[in-house]
Amino acid sequence: MxxxxxxxxxxxxxxxxxxxxxxxxxxxxxxxxxxxxxxxxxxxxxxxxxxxxxxxxxxxxxxxxxxxxxxxxxxxxxxxxxxxxxxQGKATVTTTKVFSGMDVGDFLTLVASAEASSEHPLAKAILDYAFHFHFFGKLPSSKDDVKKRKEDAFSQWLLEVADFSALPGKGVQCLINGKMILVGNRALISENGVNIPEEAESFLVDMELNAKTGILVAYDGNFIGLMGVTDPLxxxxxxxxxxxxxxxxxxxxxxxxxxxxxxxxxxxxxxxxxxxxxxxxxxxxxxxxxxxxxxxxxxxxxxxxxxxxxxxxxxxxxxxxxxxxxxxxxxxxxxxxxxxxxxxxxxxxxxxxxxxxxxxxxxxxxxxxxxxxxxxxxxxxxxxxxxxxxxxxxxxxxxxxxxxxxxxxxxxxxxxxxxxxxxxxx
The missing domain is CATH 3.40.50.1000 (HAD superfamily/HAD-like)
Known part of the structure; x- marks a missing residue:
């Protein structure tokens, strides 16, 4: 300009x-x-x-x-x-079925002992269920009580565990009394060469069709039982x-x-x-x-x-x-x-x-x-x-x-x- x-x-x-x-x-x-x-x-x-x-x-x-x-x-x-x-992340055990001559209480003690070191939500549900079965109570939820529970676990009701291993997407495995226990899904059981009986397979399918998650258990190379877990939507x-x-x-x-x-x-x-x-x-x-x-x-x-x-x-x-x-x-x-x-x-x-x-x-x-x-x-x-x-x-x-x-x-x-x-x- x-x-x-x-x-x-x-x-x-x-x-x-x-x-x-x-x-x-x-x-x-x-x-x-x-x-x-x-x-x-x-x-x-x-x-x-x-x-x-x-x-x-x-x-x-x-x-x-x-x-x-x-x-x-x-x-x-x-x-x-x-x-x-x-x-809801609030899984609860609704079904327990033992397919061996083992007592239900002994079965739950085995499974709970194996799952005690796991951080998976289903592990907490199994521990709660087993604890209630034995003591008609509920597991403590506060940090101090949980710590005390872990310290006293072996002296109270859980069995001593060795070589614990959490397998993502499959389950857990460890040694109890020197014998291998597997707790998880079909893949974990099958990969370890354990056969699932026809009666157990039929029972498992019925649970799954009703939106329940099946937890299979094998001990010392033999299938011993399963648990049904449900988590509300x-x-x-x-x-x-x-x-x-x-x-x-x-x-x-x-x-x-x-x-x-x-x-x-x-x-x-x-x-x-x-x-x-x-x-x-x-x-x-x-x-x-x-x-x-x-x-x-x-x-x-x-x-x-x-x-x-x-x-x-x-x-x-x-x-x-x-x-x-x-x-x-x-x-x-x-x-x-x-x-x-x-x-x-x-x-x-x-x-x-x-x-x-x-x-x-x-x-x-x-x-x-x-x-x-x-x-x-x-x-x-x-x-x-x-x-x-x-x-x-x-x-x-x-x-x-x-x-x-x-x-x-x-x-x-x-x-x-x-x-x-x-x-x-x-």
């Missing part, structure tokens, strides 16, 4: 008597520089993410950064672990699965449990795609299969066995009641141990990025309109010149408008699942 004024490209009447071409041009230049400040653009994303993170925490969903929020909005598949995720599981389908997300269940039990559980909650008898490392492979076509895959789990899958997923969601290693590997932590928070996490992500898009719209629209005005586009027609102080005020207003837009996320209300067929927002 200064060059144009020097060359006489615009009338001298545009410049006041107390000014000159240089000052006249400088005022427009300052206004353009001030009003073009990218503060609003820079605030559009971080302010929304910051507010969304706080809102999520208020609703029991801890978000580990903006990347997790961004990926969650595009989830196509969501993989669920079964035990402790879809189920979370009451919200079926509704959450239906809600995810309505959101356009395909649910899948992956478990190390047997096919019959897995299919029975999946049918009850409405999951059509089931992957059963999957080893811990295999869960991550299942996720990679779904990711091959570019789909965004989320994983929901709670245990040590789920940590590789949580790390492999685009979005990992750990149940708050789960293990520390699972929580560390996840992008989201669902503090309340409630599956409804899975929907909350995804819905919050979608609402957050919708708000971010609005923020960018406001910031860009402001620049598109304000910069030409500051540059003097209207001056030839209206004589309107935007002074630098007004440009600064407009710049500040644009930043404030973006921040206020982000703060609207504080009014977020999580989806309320009213029926299986309808999702409404409070």
């Amino acid at each position: 200064f060059v144009c004024g020097t060359l006489g490209a615009y009338p001298n009447s545009w410049v006041s008597e107390t000014s000159n071409c240089f000052v006249f041009s400088l005022m427009f230049s300052i206004s353009v520089v001030v009003i073009a400040c990218p503060c609003a653009l820079g605030l559009a994303t971080p302010t929304a993410v910051m507010v969304a993170t706080g809102v999520g925490a208020n609703h029991g969903v801890l978000v580990k950064g903006g990347d997790a929020l961004e990926r969650a909005q595009n989830v196509n598949y969501i993989i669920f672990d079964k035990t402790g995720t879809l189920t 979370k009451r919200e599981a079926a509704v959450v699965i239906e809600g995810l389908k309505k959101m356009g997300i395909y649910p899948v269940m992956v478990t190390g449990d047997n096919w019959r039990t897995a299919l029975a559980v999946a049918k009850e909650i409405g999951i059509e795609d089931v992957r059963a008898e999957v080893m811990p490392a295999g869960k991550a492979d299942v996720i990679r299969i779904f990711q091959k076509d570019g789909s965004v895959v989320a994983m929901v789990g709670d245990g040590i066995n789920d940590s590789p899958a949580l790390a492999a997923a685009d979005v990992g969601m750990a149940i708050g009641a789960g293990t520390d290693i699972a929580i560390e590997a996840a992008d989201y932590v669902l503090v309340r141990n409630n599956l409804e928070d899975v929907i909350t996490a995804i819905d919050l992500s979608r609402k957050t990025f919708s708000r971010i898009r609005w923020n960018y719209f406001f910031a860009m629209a402001y620049n598109i309109v304000a910069i030409p005005v500051a540059a003097g586009a209207l001056f030839p027609f209206t004589g309107l010149q935007m002074p630098p102080w007004l440009a600064g005020a407009c710049m500040a207003f644009s930043s404030v408008s973006v921040v206020c837009s982000s703060l609207l996320l504080r009014r977020y209300r999580k989806p309320r699942l009213t029926t299986v067929l309808q999702i409404t927002v409070e």
Whole structure:
């Protein structure tokens, strides 16, 4: 503009008597520089993410950064672990069947002794059941009592164990009285060359068809009995699965449990795609299969066995009641141990990025309109010149408008699942 004024490209009447071409041009230049400040653009994303993170925490969903929020909005598949995720994680023994001449009490003592060193949820259920059988009481739950129980275990009712080994996805094995005892699934029993009697196999199949997990026991190379363990489904599981389908997300269940039990559980909650008898490392492979076509895959789990899958997923969601290693590997932590928070996490992500898009719209629209005005586009027609102080005020207003837009996320209300067929927002 200064060059144009020097060359006489615009009338001298545009410049006041107390000014000159240089000052006249400088005022427009300052206004353009001030009003073009990218503060609003820079605030559009971080302010929304910051507010969304706080809102999520208020609703029991801890978000580990903006990347997790961004990926969650595009989830196509969501993989669920079964035990402790879809189920309550409160396994109880409902059936005990001995197929040898051994007394039931001796059988339970053997199994409980083998499982005493295991950290698996089913091991705790077996210990509780065996303790109650012998003493008509319940195992202590406080840390001090548990420690004391372990110290006194051998002197009270548990047998001494040697060479204990936990086999992920299979069970446990150890030596009791110098003889090998195996407690686990079919794979563990079969791999060690133990034959399962037809009567036991028929009994086991009936349990599995009723969504019970069968725990098989072999001692000194002979099959001696089995136990049936059930873990109640979370009451919200079926509704959450239906809600995810309505959101356009395909649910899948992956478990190390047997096919019959897995299919029975999946049918009850409405999951059509089931992957059963999957080893811990295999869960991550299942996720990679779904990711091959570019789909965004989320994983929901709670245990040590789920940590590789949580790390492999685009979005990992750990149940708050789960293990520390699972929580560390996840992008989201669902503090309340409630599956409804899975929907909350995804819905919050979608609402957050919708708000971010609005923020960018406001910031860009402001620049598109304000910069030409500051540059003097209207001056030839209206004589309107935007002074630098007004440009600064407009710049500040644009930043404030973006921040206020982000703060609207504080009014977020999580989806309320009213029926299986309808999702409404409070």
